[in-house]
Amino acid sequence: xxxxxxxxxxxxxxxxxxAALPEAMLIAGGTNLLDMMKLQVATPSQLGDIGRIGxxxxxxTSDRGLRIGALATNTATAVHPRVRADYPVLARAIxxxxxxxxxxxxxxxxxxxxxxxxxxxxxxxxxxxxxxPGSGCGAIGGVNKLHAVLGTSDQCIATYPGDMAVALTAxxxxxxIAKSDGAERTVxxxxxxxxxxxxxxxxxxxxxxxxxxxxxxxxxxxxxxxxRKVRERSSYAFALVSIAAVIAIDDGKFARADxxxxxxxxxxxxxxxxxxxLVGAAPSPALYDQAADLLLEGAEGHGDNDFKIPLAxxxxxxxxxxAVEKAA
Amino acid sequence: MPDELxxxxxxxxxxxxxxxxxxxxxxxxxxxxxxxxxxxxGQCGACTVIVNGLRINSCLTLAAMHEGHQVxxxxxxGIADEPSPLQRAxxxxxxxxxxxxxxxxxxxxxxxxxxxxxxxxxxxxxTLDGPFEASGAEIRERMSGNLCRCGAYANIVAAIRHVAESxxxx
Numbered sequence: 001x002x003x004x005x006x007x008x009x010x011x012x013x014x015x016x017x018x019a020a021l022p023e024a025m026l027i028a029g030g031t032n033l034l035d036m037m038k039l040q041v042a043t044p045s046q047l048g049d050i051g052r053i054g055x056x057x058x059x060x061t062s063d064r065g066l067r068i069g070a071l072a073t074n075t076a077t078a079v080h081p082r083v084r085a086d087y088p089v090l091a092r093a094i095x096x097x098x099x100x101x102x103x104x105x106x107x108x109x110x111x112x113x114x115x116x117x118x119x120x121x122x123x124x125x126x127x128x129x130x131x132x133p134g135s136g137c138g139a140i141g142g143v144n145k146l147h148a149v150l151g152t153s154d155q156c157i158a159t160y161p162g163d164m165a166v167a168l169t170a171x172x173x174x175x176x177i178a179k180s181d182g183a184e185r186t187v188x189x190x191x192x193x194x195x196x197x198x199x200x201x202x203x204x205x206x207x208x209x210x211x212x213x214x215x216x217x218x219x220x221x222x223x224x225x226x227x228r229k230v231r232e233r234s235s236y237a238f239a240l241v242s243i244a245a246v247i248a249i250d251d252g253k254f255a256r257a258d259x260x261x262x263x264x265x266x267x268x269x270x271x272x273x274x275x276x277x278l279v280g281a282a283p284s285p286a287l288y289d290q291a292a293d294l295l296l297e298g299a300e301g302h303g304d305n306d307f308k309i310p311l312a313x314x315x316x317x318x319x320x321x322x323a324v325e326k327a328a
Numbered sequence: 329m330p331d332e333l334x335x336x337x338x339x340x341x342x343x344x345x346x347x348x349x350x351x352x353x354x355x356x357x358x359x360x361x362x363x364x365x366x367x368x369x370g371q372c373g374a375c376t377v378i379v380n381g382l383r384i385n386s387c388l389t390l391a392a393m394h395e396g397h398q399v400x401x402x403x404x405x406g407i408a409d410e411p412s413p414l415q416r417a418x419x420x421x422x423x424x425x426x427x428x429x430x431x432x433x434x435x436x437x438x439x440x441x442x443x444x445x446x447x448x449x450x451x452x453x454x455t456l457d458g459p460f461e462a463s464g465a466e467i468r469e470r471m472s473g474n475l476c477r478c479g480a481y482a483n484i485v486a487a488i489r490h491v492a493e494s495x496x497x498x
Contacts, residue, residue, distance in 0.1 A: 004346065004347070006346030027390075035370060038369065079446075091449065095449060095453075099373070100439075100473060101383050102370060104382040105389065234469075235469050
């Protein structure tokens with residue numbers, strides 16, 4: 001690792017002040033950041049440890065929703081009684097990711113901010129517009145099995161690697177952000193991560209000096225919740241395709257169909273047209289095909305990842321069929 | 329708070345260089361070489377230790393982040409004359425060949441059995457509500473962060489199941 005100054009933050013304002021410094025980064029669980037620092041993918045000169053500024057609570061909100069502190073670990077969230085009872089898709093998504101050792105350290109805020117595991121991003125000997133703007137994209141025309149098929153640009157085809165945020169996207173969660181002036185702003189999780197476009201180095205909407213303080217979940221709804229993750233081995237692997245589904249059936253028709261997709265894009269993918277198509281319609285394989293047509297409109301493979309397009313279609317069929325069976 | 333962390337019950341001053349990982353602190357500064365460095369990137373689990381009751385990868389955390397924390401390493405679980413139940417079971421069931429991953433496997437399994445006793449679900453659990461059993465499928469999922477390049481997995485699972493079945497659930 002490159003040398004850095006280590007500083008422990010004692011408050012949110014402390015943390016904001018450190019985060020606003022040039023070449024500074026904040027560390028919470030550290031499972032992603034220290035990995036990148038060892039590889040010199042990340043080379044902060046200042047490291048602000050926010051592990052002890054509080055923010056690790058999980059509390060009911062006044063409307064029976066849930067507020068999950070930015071420093072609540074993935075384990076604490078997944079085992080929380082209300083998450084298990086009211087937001088099972090979130091518990092399932094977290095448990096499908098990483099290992100127990102990593103989930104014991106990984107935090108809500110850190111997990112949202114984790115960076116792509118694109119092989120070119122993680123290797124400083126390779127070109128990468130995300131890590132080194134203007135150096136090119138090694139994955140386009142290179143090894144790209146894990147890469148995106150939706151929302152890519154000619155600068156970057158990396159995927160957002162996480163599971164938790166896919167469930168948060170289906171649930172309509174919001175990210176509460178502390179601004180450097182001490183005020184807060186709230187951003188829907190669906191708008192938190194960015195597509196690569198011409199600025200692939202920007203993963204999300206956080207500005208320098210800002211930090212996530214919490215994620216809030218809306219009040220629970222009566223629905224069947226599923227998280228299906230397709231991966232190359234049955235544990236401890238990133239998603240090739242994953243789907244978080246919150247599905248309700250009423251009178252033989254979809255009454256709710258909130259779907260989010262992992263492994264396909266630079267952000268957890270949400271297409272409101274899919275819910276609009278499904279709600280009010282009776283479940284059928286033909287309908288699922290129409291939903292997949294909407295999802296995959298404009299999908300583009302890059303060679304090694306071509307399989308993701310038919311895989312996403314089949315996974316969507318399987319998830320909808322399973323959810324309908326369970327919801328009936 | 330003191331500038332120290334507690335390893336197997338003994339306080340130690342934190343390293344001067346903030347870059348020192350908990351793993352390197354244990355091995356190089358304290359000479360506790362039971363904890364192993366495998367991949368140094370959180371992928372193999374050989375460095376697993378228990379901090380404040382939770383298993384973590386000691387390679388992916390800085391010693392400085394653990395000021396005041398209680399760290400338990402393989403040396404703190406048992407000694408040759410007084411092995412822990414899992415240490416004894418790994419010997420009885422031949423739960424290793426080269427032994428390099430074994431300290432991490434045993435630290436991991438020690439905490440994992442507590443997690444099951446606490447009613448924590450895993451990705452292999454059919455429901456999210458406990459109680460959960462230390463079945464083969466549950467052990468394989470819950471131990472997926474510990475690789476064994478010798479492939480002693482069948483005997484590792486047998487050793488863990490033996491302890492799970494012989495110890496009353498908490």
